[in-house]
Amino acid sequence: MWEIRKKFKDYEQRKVFAGVLDEKTLFTLYKLSNKGHFEILYGFVKQGKESSILIGEKKDGEKVAIKVHAVEAGNFKRIWPYLEGDPRFYRIKRTRRGIIYAWCKKEFKNLSVAHKAGVPSPKPIAQLNNVLIMEFLGHDFTPAPRLCDITLQEPEKIFKDVIKYIRLLYKANIIHGDLSFYNMLWHKNKVYFIDFSQGVLTSHANAEYLLKRDIQNVCKDFARYGIEVNVEEIYRKVVE
Ligand SMILES: Nc1ncnc2c1ncn2[C@@H]1O[C@H](COP(=O)(O)OP(=O)(O)O)[C@@H](O)[C@H]1O
Ligand SMILES: [Mg+2]
Known part of the structure; x- marks a missing residue:
């Protein structure tokens, strides 16, 4: 084609x-x-x-x-x-x-x-x-594959990176709002975030709920690699 x-x-x-x-x-x-x-x-x-x-x-x-x-x-x-x-x-x-x-x-x-x-x-x-x-x-x-289409070689490191990116985004006053392996691409040995239309400002009425939901969805996706974490704890780290 x-x-x-x-x-x-x-x-x-x-x-x-x-x-x-x-x-x-x-x-x-x-x-x-x-x-x-x-x-x-x-x-x-x-x-x-x-x-x-x-x-x-x-x-x-x-x-x-x-x-x-x-x-x-x-x-x-x-x-x-x-x-x-x-x-x-x-x-x-x-x-x-x-x-x-x-x-x-x-x-x-x-x-x-x-x-x-x-x-x-x-x-x-x-x-x-x-x-x-x-x-x-x-x-x-x-196109680069989505994270849901591949098997990650270093899931722990990638998980840490993803949390770091969520925090960077939060510090820039944005919450993605639709984060999961479906909206992350694996490109040049790195995770890329895509699909920002659902993103809101941190001043949005449901900001806390949306951020927690993003973190929860990401944690759920990484759980398939045996990574278990406390969502609340990660949330506090992101917003601190
Ligand atoms: N910048 C890009 N480069 C390469 N592929 C992309 C890019 N943006 C989106 N895609 C591909 O198109 C798909 C749909 O894009 P996305 O922005 O997630 O739209 P949707 O709202 O339909 O989920 C992605 O899963 C990815 O495969
Ligand atoms: Mg999408």
Whole structure:
């Protein structure tokens, strides 16, 4: 599937994506491409109900990951509590589209904070409407595996790193909100955090609950390696 280059600007090939992405999203992609964020669109890494990831390539050959948040399929009941009360999004349009655009912008902002704070994560590149462009983690056209897809060689060390990253993120005032082996990639011998759309500020009404839930989910995932820890104790270490 990946051998077929799909030049987005080429009308015939544009049709390939038109069947999957809506008109407005195609226009957003077109704008981002014109700004130089990518030259070629290859295809999907993952196609999901709520979001899809595509691989793009810049003029200089660098690959980028392009995340498209679906506007129609958005599950508003689920995402609204993560947006509500966030001072960064007081004035969003309360329409289907307005909420998804804010959701995408939130992911970009959270990712930017995480990246700057030194949490291994894809370098944020650009965001417009429901589209986010970031560094592609992987080799050639193969995305880096998720932690749930592989067997870790040094689980104790990696567990410590993950807690360190959660703490770094917390110190930068962000809680991931959806942390587990599903949202961590193994790339260049390191764990990378991805998928920051659910992330909230530490001032969020449910911050403590969400942070504890993240820690609990991570501990549950590491338990398969026989790592047993006290969630409360780790929570205190993260916030101290
Ligand atoms: N920057 C990236 N580089 C490579 N692969 C990625 C990148 N971001 C996401 N992916 C791949 O796409 C999948 C879905 O991305 P994610 O941000 O977790 O979206 P979702 O909201 O659908 O869970 C990930 O599990 C991973 O396999
Ligand atoms: Mg995910």
